[in-house]
Every structure is written in structure tokens, then in C-alpha cells.
Amino acid sequence: MYYDCIVVGSGNAGSCAALSAKENGCQKVLLVDKCSPDWVGGNGYFTAGAFRIVHNGLEDLLPIVQNVTPEQAKRIDLDPYSREDFVEDIMRLSGRRSDPTLAASLVDNSRDTVDWLAGYQVPFILSFHRQAYEVGGRQKFWGGLVLSVEDGGKGLIAAEHKALKEAGVEIWFDCPVVKLLVQDNTVTGVIVHKDGSELSIESGGVILAAGGFEANSKLRVAHLGMGWEKAKVRGTPFNTGDCFAIAKDVGAKLVGDWASCHSTTWDFNAPEIGARNLTNQFTKSGYPLGIMLNANGERFVDEGEDYRNYTYARFGKAILLQSGGFAFQVWDAKMLGILRKEEYGDGVVEKIFADTIEALAHKLGEIGLTGQAQFVKTIQAYNAAVAQHKMENPDWNWDPAVKDGLSTQSSHLSLSPPKSHWAESIDKPPFMAVKVCCGITFTFGGLAIDPASAAVLSESGPIPGLFCAGEMVGGLFHNNYPGGSGLSAGAVFGRKAGASVSKGKAMRA
Numbered sequence: 001m002y003y004d005c006i007v008v009g010s011g012n013a014g015s016c017a018a019l020s021a022k023e024n025g026c027q028k029v030l031l032v033d034k035c036s037p038d039w040v041g042g043n044g045y046f047t048a049g050a051f052r053i054v055h056n057g058l059e060d061l062l063p064i065v066q067n068v069t070p071e072q073a074k075r076i077d078l079d080p081y082s083r084e085d086f087v088e089d090i091m092r093l094s095g096r097r098s099d100p101t102l103a104a105s106l107v108d109n110s111r112d113t114v115d116w117l118a119g120y121q122v123p124f125i126l127s128f129h130r131q132a133y134e135v136g137g138r139q140k141f142w143g144g145l146v147l148s149v150e151d152g153g154k155g156l157i158a159a160e161h162k163a164l165k166e167a168g169v170e171i172w173f174d175c176p177v178v179k180l181l182v183q184d185n186t187v188t189g190v191i192v193h194k195d196g197s198e199l200s201i202e203s204g205g206v207i208l209a210a211g212g213f214e215a216n217s218k219l220r221v222a223h224l225g226m227g228w229e230k231a232k233v234r235g236t237p238f239n240t241g242d243c244f245a246i247a248k249d250v251g252a253k254l255v256g257d258w259a260s261c262h263s264t265t266w267d268f269n270a271p272e273i274g275a276r277n278l279t280n281q282f283t284k285s286g287y288p289l290g291i292m293l294n295a296n297g298e299r300f301v302d303e304g305e306d307y308r309n310y311t312y313a314r315f316g317k318a319i320l321l322q323s324g325g326f327a328f329q330v331w332d333a334k335m336l337g338i339l340r341k342e343e344y345g346d347g348v349v350e351k352i353f354a355d356t357i358e359a360l361a362h363k364l365g366e367i368g369l370t371g372q373a374q375f376v377k378t379i380q381a382y383n384a385a386v387a388q389h390k391m392e393n394p395d396w397n398w399d400p401a402v403k404d405g406l407s408t409q410s411s412h413l414s415l416s417p418p419k420s421h422w423a424e425s426i427d428k429p430p431f432m433a434v435k436v437c438c439g440i441t442f443t444f445g446g447l448a449i450d451p452a453s454a455a456v457l458s459e460s461g462p463i464p465g466l467f468c469a470g471e472m473v474g475g476l477f478h479n480n481y482p483g484g485s486g487l488s489a490g491a492v493f494g495r496k497a498g499a500s501v502s503k504g505k506a507m508r509a
């Protein structure tokens with residue numbers, strides 16, 4: 001049995017790889033996934049569909065988005081996001097450890113790749129609800145990330161799989177890859193389990209897009225450390241890291257940050273693995289509008305350190321490290337109307353209300369708050385620090401769409417940790433709290449690739465016939481991550497990998 005190209009993984013990276021292989025000349029393309037058809041799309045299905053790309057502002061984006069009327073466009077403030085901005089965000093958040101060539105390749109191809117996906121009818125939209133606030137009657141975008149897909153990851157995977165079908169890509173589900181075939185140091189195919197038996201399939205090129213090891217609690221503990229067995233998996237349960245071992249067996253080099261991952265503030269009551277109805281709605285990203293306290297009643301992060309897009313991927317870990325591995329997010333009445341309904345709407349999350357902070361502490365005591373008195377003291381101290389800063393800076397205005405500088409640090413009072421922006425008092429009833437935990441998204445360590453071709457590298461150079469894209473690529477993200485980069489990276493390197501397999505096939509012919 002022979003295919004020109006075999007792609008492993010039905011998520012965003014694998015889908016882009018298969019589409020690209022087909023469009024660049026591979027006749028027979030096979031996509032295999034170990035999941036059943038009802039888990040199609042890997043983590044891609046669970047996403048918000050947010051894509052981070054280089055762009056020149058609103059006018060530049062209007063041709064590819066489907067949700068902006070000319071009237072609306074007049075009331076939008078959306079700054080350009082330059083190549084330098086994107087590169088700097090990746091390098092800054094990775095502590096300058098990101099592979100600069102890999103980062104540059106992602107950034108330089110981000111815009112063009114989104115145009116390419118739009119050509120496959122992926123319904124891109126401006127992300128009003130997640131990435132903009134209405135300020136003074138205008139929609140103000142913030143945090144560099146503006147593009148999303150209609151119906152999030154569900155819409156993205158539906159569009160990509162429709163395109164795969166139309167392109168004639170064959171898809172086999174319930175079909176894990178267990179080994180790579182190698183001949184004369186070239187990868188020549190895969191061995192899969194299918195219908196209870198082992199099957200060898202020859203191929204002109206194999207593209208691994210099988211996700212990270214976030215759904216494997218043993219590997220989490222081995223690489224990320226003790227305690228990570230407790231993290232909830234935000235997406236697919238099938239990303240268990242098997243393909244890393246399979247690739248290592250043929251000499252692939254493992255690189256990047258194997259000791260950390262992307263993890264967020266997640267609903268404490270969410271299931272242990274992703275749920276295909278609510279998907280990303282278990283995210284609880286409203287902390288910049290309020291504060292977070294642990295079971296002892298103490299704050300433990302700077303909730304306003306930066307825009308949410310630049311902090312959310314490491315605050316899951318911060319919560320995991322707290323006593324009991326959970327925390328409480330708290331707001332007062334002033335913020336309740338601004339919290340996103342998708343994440344905090346009725347029926348989406350358990351919301352605890354009270355008319356006084358003392359009564360709120362008492363209620364939270366029933367679900368794990370041990371430091372009730374400290375909880376009250378922490379909020380009183382926070383309010384005092386906010387009031388002092390306001391007194392010293394009477395002309396500063398609270399504005400969630402910019403880093404407004406309203407903080408807890410002043411000449412008289414300083415909190416540790418501070419809240420550096422959007423620090424507003426918590427004093428107007430009703431008060432509301434939700435309980436959150438750590439949700440793991442994906443892991444950062446992975447395979448070394450050549451940024452130009454997405455070929456997998458061994459210690460001595462590219463492994464002929466083997467390519468990689470998506471979460472499986474190592475060296476791009478370390479410790480933290482600019483929101484929306486995962487889908488862009490998967491699309492960019494998936495597209496390159498598909499083209500490379502076609503090129504290799506043409507050269508052999």
C-alpha cells in the first residue's frame with residue numbers, strides 16, 4: 001500500500017499539511033488519527049480559533065474578515081501589529097530562549113498563511129468579544145491579537161475538514177501510528193494499528209502533527225514535575241506524546257522546553273478532559289478585571305502584569321502550585337457586566353454571590369477557602385492600596401483596552417505581589433467569586449525542525465522523508481506564549497511540511 005504523503009493527526013497542523021501536500025502535487029494523501037471520528041480535530045477543535053498574525057491594521061484585515069460592516073468599521077480602533085512586535089512578543093515571553101530562526105519563520109509567514117486558509121473558506125472574523133472592549137462608543141482592540149474564526153475551533157476544524165474532503169484527502173480514524181518505516185536512513189512510511197491488526201503503509205513522506213504529551217499524566221509528571229498529574233486536560237485526551245518516542249527511535253532530535261507548558265485558569269468543576277460542547281468556555285480569563293486569591297486567602301500573582309494574552313498561558317501553573325491546586329477569582333458589581341458571557345454566563349460556571357466580603361468568605365469556606373479571615377484582610381489591603389494610588393493619581397482613568405497604569409503601588413502603600421494595571425476597588429456589592437484550577441493546554445518541548453522546510457532534524461541534519469508541524473515542534477515556546485500563536489504556527493509549518501513532501505516526491509520522480 002502506497003501514499004504520496006501520510007499525515008499523522010487530524011488537528012489544525014495536520015489538516016494544513018494535508019491540504020498543502022495535495023495542492024502542491026501529491027496525488028494520494030492519507031491522514032491518520034488515533035482518535036475516533038467524534039474526536040476529529042485534536043486540540044484544534046477546542047480552541048477559540050484565535051490566530052496571531054502580522055498585519056497593517058483594520059484596512060489590511062477587512063478583506064479577509066466576515067463580520068464587519070462598513071458602518072461598524074468606522075467605530076473600530078485597531079493598531080497594526082508589525083513583524084517586530086510579533087518577534088519581540090515571542091522572544092520576550094520565552095525569556096529570549098525561543099529559536100530565533102523558527103520564530104522568524106512563523107512570524108514572516110503568518111499573514112500569508114491566513115490568506116491561504118481564507119482561500120479554503122476558513123471563516124475569519126475580528127475577535128470583538130475576546131480581544132476588544134467598548135470604550136467611549138468605540139471598539140478598541142488590545143494585546144496584538146485580533147483575528148479569530150466564526151464558531152472558534154469548531155468552525156475552524158469544520159472548514160478545514162470540508163476542504164480536505166473536497167480535495168480528496170483520505171482520512172482513517174481509530175488508527176494510531178506506532179512506528180516509522182525506515183530504509184537507507186530515509187523514512188519510507190508508517191506502521192499503524194487498524195481494525196485489530198498491524199499494517200505497514202509506504203509513503204513518499206510522513207508528516208507528524210500528533211500534538212504534545214499534555215494528556216499523558218505520567219509524562220507530565222516525568223517532564224513537568226510532581227503535581228502535574230492534577231492538571232485538567234483542556235482538550236483532546238489523545239495527545240499522549242507517543243509520536244515523540246516513535247520519532248526518537250529514528251534519530252529525531254528533541255529540543256526546546258520540556259519542563260514547562262501552556263496552562264491556564266480553568267473552571268474547577270470542568271471535567272478531567274476536554275468536553276466537546278463547552279470546549280474553551282471553561283477558560284476563566286477575567287482575572288485582569290479582578291483579583292485571584294488562594295485557599296489561604298492570599299493573592300499570588302500580579303493579575304494586571306500585562307494584557308491577558310501575555311499572562312494567561314502561565315497562570316495555570318501558578319494556580320497548580322497553590323495549596324490544594326485551586327484559587328478563587330473575585331470581582332465586585334462594577335465588573336460583572338464586563339466579564340465575558342461565554343466564560344461567566346449563567347449556566348456556564350458556578351458563581352458564588354454575597355453582599356459583603358465577609359459573607360463571600362464564609363460561602364467560599366464551604367468550597368475550600370481555609371483562610372477566611374485572611375481573605376477579608378487581603379481584600380481590605382488591596383482596596384486601601386487602590387485608593388492610595390487613585391489619590392496620588394487623580395487624573396488617571398480605568399481603561400481595560402490599554403495598560404492604564406492604575407495599580408496598587410504608590411508612595412505610601414505597595415502590595416506584594418502588585419496589581420500593575422486595571423486595579424479597581426472591590427467594594428460595590430454584590431461580590432462574585434468563581435473557583436478555578438489549572439487546565440493544561442499543550443506542552444512546549446518537541447522535535448527539532450528545519451524552519452524553512454519543516455523537515456525533522458537529527459543530530460547530523462534533516463531526516464529524509466520525515467516532517468513535523470504543530471504542538472510537536474520544539475524550540476518555539478518556552479515558559480510562556482503570546483496567545484493565538486499555536487494555530488498560526490501549526491498552519492505555517494503544516495503548510496511548509498506539505499509543500500516539502502511534494503517537492504521531495506517531484507525530485508525523486
Ligand SMILES: Cc1cc2nc3c(=O)[nH]c(=O)nc-3n(C[C@H](O)[C@H](O)[C@H](O)COP(=O)(O)OP(=O)(O)OC[C@H]3O[C@@H](n4cnc5c(N)ncnc54)[C@H](O)[C@@H]3O)c2cc1C
Nearest residue numbers: 009011013034042043044048050177235238470471486487
Ligand atoms: C481549550 C483550548 C483552547 C485553545 N485556544 C487556542 C486559540 O484560540 N488559538 C491558538 O493559537 N491556540 C489555541 N490553543 C492551542 C492549539 O489548540 C494548539 O496549538 C493547536 O491546535 C495544536 O494543533 P496540532 O495540530 O499540533 O495538534 P492537535 O490539534 O491536538 O492534533 C493532534 C492530533 O494527533 C492525534 N494523535 C496523537 N497521537 C497519535 C498517533 N500516535 N497516531 C495518530 N494520531 C495521533 C490526536 O488524536 C489529535 O487529533 C488552544 C488549545 C486548547 C486545548
